[in-house]
Amino acid sequence: MSDRRKFVKLSLLSSIAMLAGKRLFAADIPAVAELAVPAVKDSPVVISTWDFGKEANTGAWEILRKGGRALDAVEIGVKIPEADPHNQSVGYGGRPDRDGRVTLDACIMDEHSRCGSVAALEHIVHAISVARLVMEKTPHVMIVGDGALQFALANGFKKENLLTEKSEKEWKEWLKESKYAPQKNIENILPGGAKNHDTIGMVAMDKNGDLSGACTTSGMAYKMHGRVGDSPIIGAGLYVDNEIGAATSTGVGEEVIRIVGSHLVVELMRQGLSPEDACKKAVERIVSRNPQAAKDVQVGFLALNKKGVYGAYALQKGFSYSVKNGNTEETFESKYFYS
Numbered sequence: 045m046s047d048r049r050k051f052v053k054l055s056l057l058s059s060i061a062m063l064a065g066k067r068l069f070a071a072d073i074p075a076v077a078e079l080a081v082p083a084v085k086d087s088p089v090v091i092s093t094w095d096f097g098k099e100a101n102t103g104a105w106e107i108l109r110k111g112g113r114a115l116d117a118v119e120i121g122v123k124i125p126e127a128d129p130h131n132q133s134v135g136y137g138g139r140p141d142r143d144g145r146v147t148l149d150a151c152i153m154d155e156h157s158r159c160g161s162v163a164a165l166e167h168i169v170h171a172i173s174v175a176r177l178v179m180e181k182t183p184h185v186m187i188v189g190d191g192a193l194q195f196a197l198a199n200g201f202k203k204e205n206l207l208t209e210k211s212e213k214e215w216k217e218w219l220k221e222s223k224y225a226p227q228k229n230i231e232n233i234l235p236g237g238a239k240n241h242d243t244i245g246m247v248a249m250d251k252n253g254d255l256s257g258a259c260t261t262s263g264m265a266y267k268m269h270g271r272v273g274d275s276p277i278i279g280a281g282l283y284v285d286n287e288i289g290a291a292t293s294t295g296v297g298e299e300v301i302r303i304v305g306s307h308l309v310v311e312l313m314r315q316g317l318s319p320e321d322a323c324k325k326a327v328e329r330i331v332s333r334n335p336q337a338a339k340d341v342q343v344g345f346l347a348l349n350k351k352g353v354y355g356a357y358a359l360q361k362g363f364s365y366s367v368k369n370g371n372t373e374e375t376f377e378s379k380y381f382y383s
């Protein structure tokens with residue numbers, strides 16, 4: 045950039061900063077290509093995986109618009125699909141494992157790098173709230189299985205049957221062939237034409253510019269009992285670094301765990317990549333590790349950086365994500381690797 049252009053850019057930014065009563069930091073200076081895009085750093089924003097993220101975002105937005113904390117927003121937000129019996133990939137109504145047991149995975153992370161997680165949790169609708177309690181009330185990060193249930197019950201959570209009639213019926217149908225083959229969640233592969241997995245991953249920035257994230261799922265339908273995916277694993281299904289950004293994932297968890305996907309996305313943003321480019325590089329890492337396996341599965345990443353810029357990228361066509369801020373409420377199709 046010529047000195048003159050640099051000067052014009054800096055003067056412009058300084059005037060904006062002065063008008064806003066703020067000091068100008070190097071990190072606030074956007075790349076030239078970004079100058080056309082208004083900086084949204086001070087505007088709260090929430091983004092989440094899939095089209096059902098739209099409803100979850102509405103819950104989160106209620107907190108954010110009142111100036112609340114991103115951590116509260118993401119917890120409240122993902123509780124909406126967790127409680128929805130029609131959402132068969134998250135919480136109550138989620139598809140069971142091959143033994144007919146609904147087991148939930150969830151994690152949460154805040155702006156101070158505090159985090160909590162539960163895996164293979166049964167009988168509790170709001171796995172995300174149990175994960176938050178692990179973060180806030182224990183010296184641990186992750187509690188699993190019976191221990192997680194015991195911890196939840198000891199803290200006043202209600203024991204419930206999470207297997208709805210619909211999910212039970214579909215599972216019994218599946219049992220006739222018992223074929224476990226996780227496939228791209230862009231096609232109809234279950235009896236009745238349903239998808240066999242999905243997850244709500246949500247990241248948000250509040251009015252202070254602080255970031256938090258939450259991720260919750262019933263995991264892959266008809267998985268082996270005790271199987272844990274990426275969603276409750278800090279660094280795989282979710283990662284937040286309040287200096288840089290936040291990322292979350294959905295899709296075949298084994299592929300995400302192998303590359304510690306969400307942490308990788310955040311580290312790539314630290315190196316200067318945009319959220320979309322960071323997600324793309326992480327997807328390419330999956331492909332480069334095992335191109336044959338990558339062709340047959342879906343993985344989608346979603347990321348938000350400290351300037352409020354968001355982006356996503358997936359292995360296959362069909363990954364959508366939902367965004368809500370002061371100006372927008374929209375669901376976008378992400379770009380993808382395999383056409």
Ligand code: ASP
Nearest residue numbers: 241242243263273295297
């Ligand atoms: N990532 C989840 C899992 O592997 C499933 C999904 O998001 O589709 O359990």
